[in-house]
Amino acid sequence: MSEQLARVLIIGAHPDDGDIKAGGTATLWAEAGHVVRFVSLTDGRAGHHLNPGPAMAERRRAEARAAGAIIGAAYDVLDHPDGELDTRLEYRHELIRLIRSDRPDLIVTHRTNDYHPDHRSTGLLVQDASYLLTVPAVCPDVPHLTACPVILSFSDSFTRPCRFEPDVVVNIGDRFETIVRMLHQHASQFYEWLPYNAGFSGDVPEGDEARLAWLSARFRERIAPLADRYRERIVATYGEARGAGVRLIEAFEVSEYGAPLDAEARTRLFPFLPADAKAEASFVRKSWVDQPEAD
Numbered sequence: 001m002s003e004q005l006a007r008v009l010i011i012g013a014h015p016d017d018g019d020i021k022a023g024g025t026a027t028l029w030a031e032a033g034h035v036v037r038f039v040s041l042t043d044g045r046a047g048h049h050l051n052p053g054p055a056m057a058e059r060r061r062a063e064a065r066a067a068g069a070i071i072g073a074a075y076d077v078l079d080h081p082d083g084e085l086d087t088r089l090e091y092r093h094e095l096i097r098l099i100r101s102d103r104p105d106l107i108v109t110h111r112t113n114d115y116h117p118d119h120r121s122t123g124l125l126v127q128d129a130s131y132l133l134t135v136p137a138v139c140p141d142v143p144h145l146t147a148c149p150v151i152l153s154f155s156d157s158f159t160r161p162c163r164f165e166p167d168v169v170v171n172i173g174d175r176f177e178t179i180v181r182m183l184h185q186h187a188s189q190f191y192e193w194l195p196y197n198a199g200f201s202g203d204v205p206e207g208d209e210a211r212l213a214w215l216s217a218r219f220r221e222r223i224a225p226l227a228d229r230y231r232e233r234i235v236a237t238y239g240e241a242r243g244a245g246v247r248l249i250e251a252f253e254v255s256e257y258g259a260p261l262d263a264e265a266r267t268r269l270f271p272f273l274p275a276d277a278k279a280e281a282s283f284v285r286k287s288w289v290d291q292p293e294a295d
């Protein structure tokens with residue numbers, strides 16, 4: 001069984017992106033025995049209307065750790081100021097060192113089409129790091145990887161220049177309340193900043209029980225449309241009968257800059273998905289390493 005274990009590195013821009021976008025699948029990974037680590041490239045210090053700054057960064061770091069602890073995952077928050085992330089070489093090299101030290105089998109991160117510049121920069125930094133992970137002359141102080149990991153992107157609804165394509169869908173219905181408990185740890189965000197920013201501060205209830213129920217309803221409403229949007233892929237993965245009943249999912253797109261997600265990688269990385277031959281056949285997205293014109 002131990003050879004089945006994998007290391008999953010979920011890289012978000014802010015100290016809640018990873019659990020918002022992949023918390024249910026992260027729960028399933030952790031339950032399967034995979035080592036799950038969340039990393040936030042920024043410190044989240046801009047995520048508050050009343051008291052932004054270094055103290056907020058510390059608060060968010062503690063919230064993130066508590067969220068990760070719910071599923072036994074590490075949640076590391078780097079020191080870069082929230083709202084100011086760019087793709088400078090220094091950050092790329094830091095990320096190359098971080099990924100090489102972690103030696104993940106799978107990286108999950110943002111796409112590069114996104115409303116938030118920190119999300120875009122995070123997606124770009126991972127793209128920029130990906131090939132160079134295997135180049136010994138780059139950051140020679142940390143041993144290079146012999147192969148790039150599989151890289152997946154979180155789902156999003158941005159359409160230009162290209163839409164998100166759901167290569168992998170995961171039924172997270174049975175783990176939904178675990179995600180809510182993770183998000184509940186980010187009190188500065190889900191009960192303070194985001195309601196303020198979106199103009200519904202007055203709706204936030206007091207007390208853990210009422211807040212959990214309120215957050216659960218809101219988050220369910222937010223992610224429910226995904227299942228109907230990607231029903232075709234759900235049915236290809238879970239079969240007609242089971243797929244029709246799936247209501248809550250997380251979805252991921254395979255990055256062409258990582259290793260291909262072939263049938264072997266899919267089985268190893270997603271042991272909780274049905275081992276359906278038809279689904280597997282439609283599952284492979286080619287990586288650039290398979291393209292004859294790549295140089």
Ligand SMILES: [Zn+2]
Binds near residue numbers: 014116
């Ligand atoms: Zn974010």
